[in-house]
């Protein structure tokens with residue numbers, strides 16, 4: 001896998017220009033030289049952003065697990081593929097070699113086959129960060145089943161919505177999970193979710209915390225005995241390049257979550273290529289991404305990208321604060337981590353703690369630091385650079401999305417000079433542009449615009465499961481012939497991109513995408529609530545926190561407000577998950593609305609952020625008098 005390693009800046013520019021001039025030649029060569037194909041493609045790319053339709057490597061036959069595992073066995077069979085670091089530092093680290101991973105994935109794949117699963121069937125995976133999670137993902141890919149991993153912090157309602165949307169036949173879960181000094185009964189959450197999921201006829205349960213669980217006759221089975229009895233050989237299913245590999249749900253600004261569909265060949269080529277170059281991955285490196293496999297970061301840069309490169313990838317079950325705030329750095333020292341990839345919210349949380357937590361650990365193994373999920377503010381960037389990288393490890397501020405499958409804009413370590421808060425340059429093959437509100441491309445620099453991509457790249461999501469129309473409307477309708485990201489950005493005079501944040505009603509809280517509408521829907525179900533509006537406001541650790549404006553049906557008395565606040569957050573926790581809880585809830589008799597009845601969120605955002613000096617134009621409001629009242633009572 002060394003045929004695509006970029007080594008210096010001039011080479012980057014040269015490759016970039018070529019990738020734009022002849023994208024198909026560029027992506028064909030990478031695919032040809034670095035992967036195992038059962039059959040090569042007939043056509044590198046077919047696309048039409050109007051339909052929209054994108055197809056890469058059509059006609060090719062492959063299996064991604066052959067590329068992640070089998071082809072490494074002759075040279076790297078005894079190398080650690082997955083290094084599992086448990087929640088409790090007293091519990092032993094597990095080193096799963098490529099040989100062992102091969103056996104475990106094959107057994108798991110046979111268990112799935114024995115359950116009657118076939119190519120194209122959907123499998124819901126609701127597991128904590130234990131090796132079974134990575135193994136089950138790969139086992140699905142082995143037999144061509146489509147995995148839909150649901151982050152194990154989501155509630156029963158969120159889980160059942162996702163199971164039903166993609167019609168999963170089977171759920172893979174565990175008795176429970178460890179999270180710092182707490183345990184969570186995952187199986188109970190699954191049981192509750194399945195009350196609403198008629199299509200699920202089988203639940204496989206891994207044992208992790210040895211808690212008491214109820215097993216439903218005929219439906220629920222312990223995983224381990226099935227694995228023990230399954231054969232350790234399972235031929236990989238021969239997949240077409242464009243067969244779906246997985247579905248992963250992401251929040252939209254309105255409506256139910258969107259099941260983004262990623263397909264096989266393009267996703268494999270792009271995640272492998274970007275992993276190698278963005279992290280400057282070398283053979284003996286020990287790479288650690290702290291994300292959960294329940295998010296796209298974990299899919300692409302814990303599982304698929306590292307394993308296609310034959311890397312050692314760390315899976316960490318715990319949290320950065322347990323048993324104390326030195327846990328990340330203790331792990332970096334213990335395993336001599338070379339690449340460390342995390343989110344700005346984690347950096348900000350750790351930067352608040354005493355420096356001793358970092359200085360007492362030897363961090364000299366680190367070569368590259370990564371950041372992902374939200375804009376990294378200058379202060380956090382410098383803390384990361386000074387205290388973790390000791391000014392010798394470049395920071396790669398990687399911009400991408402669930403929909404993009406892989407990193408699109410990022411510095412290359414030791415190649416691209418970094419500037420704090422700039423994600424910097426597009427990777428080869430990526431053609432970004434900025435658009436103004438009238439739909440014209442912004443050619444000048446230093447002007448804020450909306451970030452679009454002009455040309456397809458191999459790992460772009462192909463559709464929204466069951467709703468291609470929504471895919472078209474969300475991503476390909478705002479600007480003609482362009483993929484619209486939903487993000488605002490500007491470009492400086494040397495062509496670096498700086499992402500300024502979402503321009504739609506999606507709010508990123510601690511690196512998690514949250515749509516405002518689904519949260520408002522939950523609040524509005526409270527019997528006392530008439531209407532509500534959620535906005536984000538700056539928060540020093542979470543990046544953004546949520547501020548809710550709530551209109552009650554009957555003017556409540558102030559004494560009941562605290563109880564109502566608790567009830568509202570309880571409902572949000574049950575229906576979405578604790579990550580969507582509101583930090584502040586203000587009860588108000590009205591909301592600022594335009595004459596067409598649209599809530600003017602811009603004003604609510606300013607009030608929540610305490611920036612009431614310049615509220616902009618309020619003349620189009622139906623009820624301008626409400627603004628002062630909201631300001632007077634703001635929290």
Ligand code: WT7
Pocket residue numbers: 250296297371372373374375376397398399400401402403423485486487499501502508511512513
């Ligand atoms: C949104 C996508 C991609 C993996 C994690 C998030 C924001 C992501 C950055 C960055 C500024 C960023 C964008 C994007 N975002 N990375 N480096 N700088 N903003 O995936 O949940 O699909 O969220 O995260 O707003 O649109 P996601």
